[in-house]
Amino acid sequence: MTILEQLADHARERVAQAKRNVSLEAIRRQALSLPKGNFSFENTLRRPGLSFICECKKASPSKGLIAPDFPYLQIARDYEEAGADCISVLTEPKWFLGSGEYLREIANSVSIPCLRKDFTVDEYMIYRAKVLGASAVLLICSILRGGQIKEYISICDELGLSALVEVHSEDEVQAALSAGARIIGVNNRDLKDFSMDTDNSRRLRKLIRHDALFVSESGIGSAGDIGKLRKIDADAVLIGEALMRAADKKNMLNELRGIS
Ligand SMILES: O=P(O)(O)OC[C@@H](O)[C@@H](O)c1c[nH]c2ccccc12
Numbered sequence: 250m251t252i253l254e255q256l257a258d259h260a261r262e263r264v265a266q267a268k269r270n271v272s273l274e275a276i277r278r279q280a281l282s283l284p285k286g287n288f289s290f291e292n293t294l295r296r297p298g299l300s301f302i303c304e305c306k307k308a309s310p311s312k313g314l315i316a317p318d319f320p321y322l323q324i325a326r327d328y329e330e331a332g333a334d335c336i337s338v339l340t341e342p343k344w345f346l347g348s349g350e351y352l353r354e355i356a357n358s359v360s361i362p363c364l365r366k367d368f369t370v371d372e373y374m375i376y377r378a379k380v381l382g383a384s385a386v387l388l389i390c391s392i393l394r395g396g397q398i399k400e401y402i403s404i405c406d407e408l409g410l411s412a413l414v415e416v417h418s419e420d421e422v423q424a425a426l427s428a429g430a431r432i433i434g435v436n437n438r439d440l441k442d443f444s445m446d447t448d449n450s451r452r453l454r455k456l457i458r459h460d461a462l463f464v465s466e467s468g469i470g471s472a473g474d475i476g477k478l479r480k481i482d483a484d485a486v487l488i489g490e491a492l493m494r495a496a497d498k499k500n501m502l503n504e505l506r507g508i509s
Pocket residue numbers: 304306366367389415436466467468469487488489490491
């Protein structure tokens with residue numbers, strides 16, 4: 250089994266467990282009773298220029314423990330102060346040491362949109378993201394069928410959440426576009442074997458129509474990387490590890506944004 254399959258299987262177990270405490274009907278009702286979101290994540294990315302989505306990530310299956318000391322609220326506030334456009338919060342507990350509570354607290358303490366970064370395998374996780382205060386959820390194409398991507402995007406639309414649809418190959422770009430994705434994230438890391446190929450963004454960029462937003466994800470850590478992505482007209486970048494390892498996150502983000 251690839252790590253991606255294990256992550257997806259474990260996400261299904263987590264959902265089954267969560268449903269024993271709060272049923273799908275109850276979480277759906279809770280989510281729908283909240284004020285509808287205003288697609289703030291998507292609207293932010295639509296502004297001219299390159300947007301920066303900065304990630305709060307304590308650990309990952311490819312790198313192990315990245316940040317033994319993980320003052321997530323401070324990190325999120327630093328990102329916001331340094332001009333991040335959005336924040337991505339890992340909520341996967343087993344391999345990424347994330348938590349829904351981190352997302353809830355961060356979303357409550359910053360005014361920029363927050364993305365729930367998890368392995369969405371059930372509509373339950375989308376309603377839960379809304380209840381936790383997220384403005385967006387991640388939908389990873391390789392663990393979903395075409396029909397599911399479409400269905401989950403329409404649940405997001407109903408809640409006013411944005412869907413960041415993640416792809417890694419040509420076929421997945423087609424699947425995302427035919428499901429009606431408005432934000433497509435090209436992951437430079439292959440979640441099946443962790444191999445990195447920053448050229449993936451450049452290759453797949455050509456297939457993504459200009460009415461869909463294009464986000465480049467993973468392995469981005471230098472001004473040179475950012476320069477290349479500006480050249481291919483990326484709408485946003487998603488940066489995790491490089492920022493998590495930086496002692497001075499504000500300074501690093503300023504450098505990457507070209508402000509010093
Ligand atoms: O830490 P990096 O290499 O900057 O990558 C961030 C982000 O792209 C990565 O965490 C990620 C991209 N897609 C995912 C899907 C699930 C979990 C994590 C991810």
